[in-house]
Amino acid sequence: MKKVFVVLALVGFTFSTISCRETTQDKIENSAEAAGEDIENGLEEAGDAIENAAEETGEAIENGANKAGQEIEEEIEGTDDYNGDDDNN
Template sequence: MKKVILTLAFVATLSFVSCKEATEDKVEDATEAVGTEMENKAEEVMDAVDSTTSEVTKEVEEGAEKMGEKVEETVK
């Protein structure tokens, strides 16, 4: 009876450790996936910011150019 209980305890411990390692691997994989996704989204945001900055700069330059033309027309 003592051997049976010890064997069951050993099997239970072994299964717990195996399950724990598998869970740790899954958590590690999920963490890496989330990190990769965050990096990708950060790159997309930076690209969008750069694009918006370029568009705004272009529009401001065009607006300043039109204002300069209107000022010159008014002065003449």
């Protein structure tokens, strides 16, 4: 009888250990999925920020080039004022 009790106790202990491992494994899988989603969202946000910065930089360069071209034209035409004010206003 004592051997049967010990065997049953060992079987019960084994099942409880396996059950705990499955629960732990499920938690690990859920955590890994959540971390993957967070990383994906972060990368999308970073990509959007880079794209916006590139667009703003391109616009600033274009505006600067237009302003430089306008100043050159004013110099050539002789309508440029030395202090930066336009005489064409």
